[in-house]
Amino acid sequence: CGSTLRAPHGCHAQYMANMGSIASLVMAVVVNEKELDGDSEGQMQQKGRRLWGLVVCHHTSPRYVPFPLRYACEFLMQVFGIQLNKEVELAAQMREKKILRTQTLLCDMLLRDAPLGIVTQKPNIMDLVSCDGAALYYGENFWLLGVTPTEVQIQDIVAWLSEHHMDSTGLSTDSLVYAGYPGAGALGDAVCGIAAVRINSKDFLFWFRSHTAKEIKWGGAKHDLEDRDDGRKMHPRSSFNAFLEVVKMRSLP
Known part of the structure; x- marks a missing residue:
């Protein structure tokens, strides 16, 4: 559903009532999933999307948020999601490179017939x-x-x-x-x-x-x-x- 205005779920409405909240604005932060492998016929790889988090705004009195402001908030979340995705991917790449370097060094120790090096030397x-x-x-x-x-x-x-x-x-x-x-x-x-x-x-x-x-x-x-x-x-x-x-x-x- 592409609508930006929806009635809250009954459970969410009760949560709002418990908090003394009247108005609610919820925005999703979405990031990319890992690439999915194609099938045996060579189908192109696809990237899925997953929910990373929510930005939830509450107010104790009725508040109308006009469409231009809602659209601006949605655009802000999209930009934030893109930047967040870059940071997550960069951190994952750095971890992967570090692990690969360590793996290479440990494998070199094993190939030199020095299996004890993987526990007695650095890195171990x-x-x-x-x-x-x-x-x-x-x-x-x-x-x-x-x-x-x-x-x-x-x-x-x-x-x-x-x-x-x-x-x-x-x-x-x-x-x-x-x-x-x-x-x-x-x-x-x-x-x-x-x-x-x-x-x-x-x-x-x-x-x-x-x-x-x-x-x-x-x-x-x-x-x-x-x-x-x-x-x-x-x-x-x-x-x-x-x-x-x-x-x-x-x-x-």
Whole structure:
């Protein structure tokens, strides 16, 4: 629908009433998606669009926004979206170049028959992935960097991976607890997420991430049973008091 004026959804209207707001103006900030691969017949690549955010304006009294001003606001959001998209793409390119440089250096170390260089020299495997610690288990020997489990615990993780993930090339999870590792509780708060890459049937590379206690503030209790009326229709929480939810036993994804 190309209309710039629409009636608010009933849920949004109730939110406005709860805030004491009478008028509302909402503008979308849209950026480009990543390029989508074409099909087997050589179809041209297409770029999708995705909603990045919203600019929402409220007023406590009725306000009429004339079309020229609405059009100017829409144009401003388009310009902002274009500039934002450039910044996002530039940041992604810089991250990709840094990773590629690190990959090249690490591969050179491996090609020179110096596999231990990826943990003993700079850059090392911790520079390849954002993590709190890393480890190389190679030839039944251990090389540990940063925050890691003990050698005995890593050996136990290797045994668990060999038993339960023997058909895969590795494992990536933000929670060893939810991944089913029985020894996750013994790791404490230091290690929660893991990325493991199998070098061969016995040797592994590991990256570890610590717990992150996510504190999420909701406008009203997220799990309040009163969030739905008797007709099971969604309606907003009547209170805008912050409700704090703490998510534990997970690392950053």
